[in-house]
Amino acid sequence: MDNYSVKKLSKLAGVSVRTLHLYDKMGLLKPSVRTEARYRLYGEKELLRLQQILFYRELDFPLKEIGAILDDPAFDIVQALEGHKKALLARRERINTLVGTIEKTLVTLKNNTMLQVEDLYEGISPEKVQAWRTEAMAKWGKETVLEAEENLRSFSKEEMDGLKTELNDNITARLTALMHTDPKGPEVQELIARRYQIILRLTGGQIKMEKLEYFRKLGELYVEDNRYTPVNGMPSMELALFIKEATDHYVSEQKK
Amino acid sequence: MDNYSVKKLSKLAGVSVRTLHLYDKMGLLKPSVRTEARYRLYGEKELLRLQQILFYRELDFPLKEIGAILDDPAFDIVQALEGHKKALLARRERINTLVGTIEKTLVTLKNNTMLQVEDLYEGISPEKVQAWRTEAMAKWGKETVLEAEENLRSFSKEEMDGLKTELNDNITARLTALMHTDPKGPEVQELIARRYQIILRLTGGQIKMEKLEYFRKLGELYVEDNRYTPVNGMPSMELALFIKEATDHYVSEQKK
DNA sequence: CTTGACCCTTACCTTACGTGATACCCTATT
DNA sequence: AATAGGGTATCACGTAAGGTAAGGGTCAAG
Structure with a gap:
């Protein structure tokens, strides 16, 4: 003992x-x-x-x-444990809230990173960017360019990177391959539709089915003109203006 | 200012x-x-x-x-937030473990509550219980009764209550109703089978299909004898011995 | 001039220990 | 028997983020 x-x-x-x-x-x-x-x-x-x-x-x-x-032998252990469990669950809930807040904050912070105009043209040399912006403003108007940039900045870097990757790596590659085998097949249609869906997201447009339908047809034209290629490696801004051009075209078509 | x-x-x-x-x-x-x-x-x-x-x-x-x-303006807020998020997730994991432990403990505690033999005969007066146990031991042997009690004690109160409720409230009620309308119909068969399934669980038997099949037939006999009624309101122990009787009957049938 | 609201600093209390500081105890080896 | 080593005792400060209280100064309104 x-x-x-x-x-x-x-x-x-x-x-x-x-x-x-x-x-x-x-x-x-x-x-x-x-x-x-x-x-x-x-x-x-x-x-x-x-x-x-x-x-x-x-x-x-x-x-x-x-x-x-x-x-205390009369202590109600079951009740104590259940009360304690409740407290733990509350703490877990609080943690969930905190994690949610952090995640939102992280998104905001990453968005703020996008607020640098330079980020929209990553990989492009500053002189080229400046020249290109000047040219674009002359071509489509200053407001148009600023508006497009404004829209793109509301994306998180992550999301935009994801969309651009899907566009460049997956869609365009498969599209190019299919052009040699089945240029009129249904998969080509799907890919083109998806491509415009992404471009619409990047340009801030709501995805309306009529527009999508229009762009699908427009895409076919582009494909026939072999104009789908420029999408590959396009910087974000160029995408935005590219689709703006198509939208304007669409609007003027409707007015007729 | x-x-x-x-x-x-x-x-x-x-x-x-x-x-x-x-x-x-x-x-x-x-x-x-x-x-x-x-x-x-x-x-x-x-x-x-x-x-x-x-x-x-x-x-x-x-x-x-x-x-x-x-x-510190050079402080990496994003990294700090991500690190903090990781810590929070770890804390959440720990809480999950704790809650799991508590739940297991609660089950054990509730099982231990069942360890009181009296709990097996809830709602029955102590004298009656004593008389009934003595009688049962004389009828089926002391070991049989102790074994049945031992088995029942391994249940949590919750689970047993659930099973007894299903038995008494749902199955027997519907069975009684159906006896007046469709005593030979397929739903009656289902209910009888389910009833024996529950009784088997309560008596600790593994549910083997051959046994179940046998009890289904046995159940039909019981129904024809109008002997299904005693299940209603039966205390746990009586259920255990009731099914033991049937099992012994089954075993001796097989030996023939 | 007084009163009540506001303000100050100092300091002890909380949880569940970690980390010394200082001093005593025990056992084995020399 | 002296000494070395490891074990033990108590005391006391430090931790994080304040709560609470004591004791005393300040300010504006009546």
């Missing part, structure tokens, strides 16, 4: 000596014996009690409550 | 005065002016900074880190 010194018990249970001192002082776990030199000695009963303490501690119960649970 | 006293600012931002004192002392939010009487006065800029502090505080950032974020 009373075999365990503080160190032995602490090793056995995986706690620090300091913890045992603390539990002793606060009355949570008293040694069964104190030697005349005031050494603490614990027995099997204390080891068992320590295990129980650690169980509830693992569940994040405060030590005071653990004492209450263990010392 | 510098319109806000500690109290005004604290009300405006929803924090305590003590918090403002603390933030001042730790250099997180210094008042823009101190009057000659050492009163703290804050301006709009400080209000704004406080808002930012509170934003990060809401996300459970430690105040020291908030200071670093706000004071």
